[in-house]
Structure formats: C-alpha cells, structure tokens
Amino acid sequence: MFEYMGWGKRNRIRQIVAADDRCLMLAIDHGYFMGPTHGMEIPAKAIQPLLPHIDSLMLSPGILTSSVDEKLRGIGWVLRASGGNSVLEPDIDNEGLILSAKQAVRLNASAIAVSIYAGAEHQHQTFLNLAKAIEDAAEYDLPVLGVTAVGKKLKDKKEKRYLALASRIAAEYGADIVKTYYCDGFEEVVAKCPAPIVVAGGPRLDTYKDVLELTYRAIQEGAIGVDMGRNVWQSEYPAAILQGVRAIIHGNATVKEAMELVESLSTEETRRKELFEVTQEDIAVSSIH
Ligand code: 5RP
Numbered sequence: 217m218f219e220y221m222g223w224g225k226r227n228r229i230r231q232i233v234a235a236d237d238r239c240l241m242l243a244i245d246h247g248y249f250m251g252p253t254h255g256m257e258i259p260a261k262a263i264q265p266l267l268p269h270i271d272s273l274m275l276s277p278g279i280l281t282s283s284v285d286e287k288l289r290g291i292g293w294v295l296r297a298s299g300g301n302s303v304l305e306p307d308i309d310n311e312g313l314i315l316s317a318k319q320a321v322r323l324n325a326s327a328i329a330v331s332i333y334a335g336a337e338h339q340h341q342t343f344l345n346l347a348k349a350i351e352d353a354a355e356y357d358l359p360v361l362g363v364t365a366v367g368k369k370l371k372d373k374k375e376k377r378y379l380a381l382a383s384r385i386a387a388e389y390g391a392d393i394v395k396t397y398y399c400d401g402f403e404e405v406v407a408k409c410p411a412p413i414v415v416a417g418g419p420r421l422d423t424y425k426d427v428l429e430l431t432y433r434a435i436q437e438g439a440i441g442v443d444m445g446r447n448v449w450q451s452e453y454p455a456a457i458l459q460g461v462r463a464i465i466h467g468n469a470t471v472k473e474a475m476e477l478v479e480s481l482s483t484e485e486t487r488r489k490e491l492f493e494v495t496q497e498d499i500a501v502s503s504i505h
Contacts, residue, residue, distance in 0.1 A: 247279065330362060343389065360391050
C-alpha cells in the first residue's frame, strides 16, 4: 500500500497501519481545544486499559509526555501538530502549527496530524498549515495525517460533496492519510481521494450498534480504518466497544458478531466509572464538531 514511500516513512506509517492494511487509531487529542473533555478527564487512567486493543494513539504532545509510559512498545502515535484555538472562541478554525516535525521526531512520533477547515473563515491559513507541515515533515520522512475538520459553523456539512472536496484537497497537498467523517455515499469520497482514508467517530452515537455499523460501513466502503475517540471514551464500556470495532477492522467481523462480542465484554469490571459530575454543558461542548 505504501510502496512509493521511502523506507523511513513506510516504517513509521506501519506503526499505525497494520500488515493487513487496516488501522485502529484511538483519538485522545480533543483536549487541545476542548480542555478536559468528558470521558478523557484523566488521560493516563483512560488510556492504560485500552492499549492492548489498538494500533495507535492520536494525541497532543503534552498528553504523550505526561500520560503515556515511555517504556511502551508496539503502538504508534500520531501527534497533533495544528492548534491555537479553543471552544471559547466563536469558532475553532483559526489554527496555526503548534508542533514542528523535528519536535515530533524527538518524541518518536509515527506521524503528525494537521487539520484543515475547508469553507471556514480561516480556510486559507489552515491549508497553508498543512502545506507547511508536509514540507517540514518531508525532511524527516515523517508521515502526515490530514484531518478534514468542520468546527462549529460547518458541523452540519458532514455530507458527500463537502467531505469529498475537503479530503481531496488534503490529498492534493500531500497528506499520506486523510481523516474524514463517514457519510451517505462515502464510497465516492474514497474513490475521489487518492490517499487512504480513516474515519472519525464524531460525537457520541446513541447505541453501540450505531458505532459498529458506522465502522462496518466505513470499512466496506473503502476506509482503511477509524480514528475514533468520543464513541469509545464516553461509552459505558470503552474496552468492550473498542474490541467490537477492532473485530470489524482486523477480524472482518459482521456487525452482529461484533455486537455479540461487545455484549460479552460489557461487565461490571469493564464498566467506565464516571469520575466527575457531567453537566449538560459538558455534553454540549463535547459535541461541537
Ligand atoms: C478533532 C480531531 C479528533 O481527533 C477527532 O474528532 C476525534 O475523534 P472523534 O470524532 O471520534 O471523537 O481530529 O479535529
């Protein structure tokens, strides 16, 4: 799949895309603009039990150094390299670069992630962020994940035409993998994007079946995997739903088979304990993109 890349880049990308050309990335970078997000309030505690089930983590540099054991092996990490804004602003697209490729390599990153906000007020600046990050990362053969973000004003634009445009632009700039949302007609988004696509989970869905169906359809329609966050962290049984998602991605399970697995793994022992009071405002903030 990545034969055209140099050895260093291929080796790094293989820390996040497994030998079956599929990828289970767990996103815990939400705090870079949302602060201590529901379900991810204490990252070290949240991450630890899930490590055996994933290929890679997507996270910000400060969460890597504070909350991930440096002895960890066998898991890749994708570092958030764009940022500079927060949910306290009217929108979140006014981003710059917050991490250089050199810093990322020093942290042994497998890749860096940069968001673009097509159609938003700061679209131009975010496209140039991606271009700059790709140029910088090329120095080190470091892969770049282009993230088609939507922000507050564009959050209803998770549809085929928009996502195909944003994904294609990220690939045209040279993103090695594109992260976007699933939508009706997703196959067309995949077909029109020359780079492999991973799918974001988005805000928490109502049921586990919804999460598994999203994963299943995304894979059937051409995604190489998911980069999922809130549907794992905010679920009642994070390790169980994650293993269900994994069974679809790496085990070719059907939704029914994955659902049975999730149910069998949802026990008192694996239940997530709510550590803090969760208000309606917390829920609303964590659903803004
Ligand atoms: C924000 C991101 C997040 O990593 C991503 O949205 C997290 O995944 P999920 O949507 O499944 O919570 O890239 O732009």
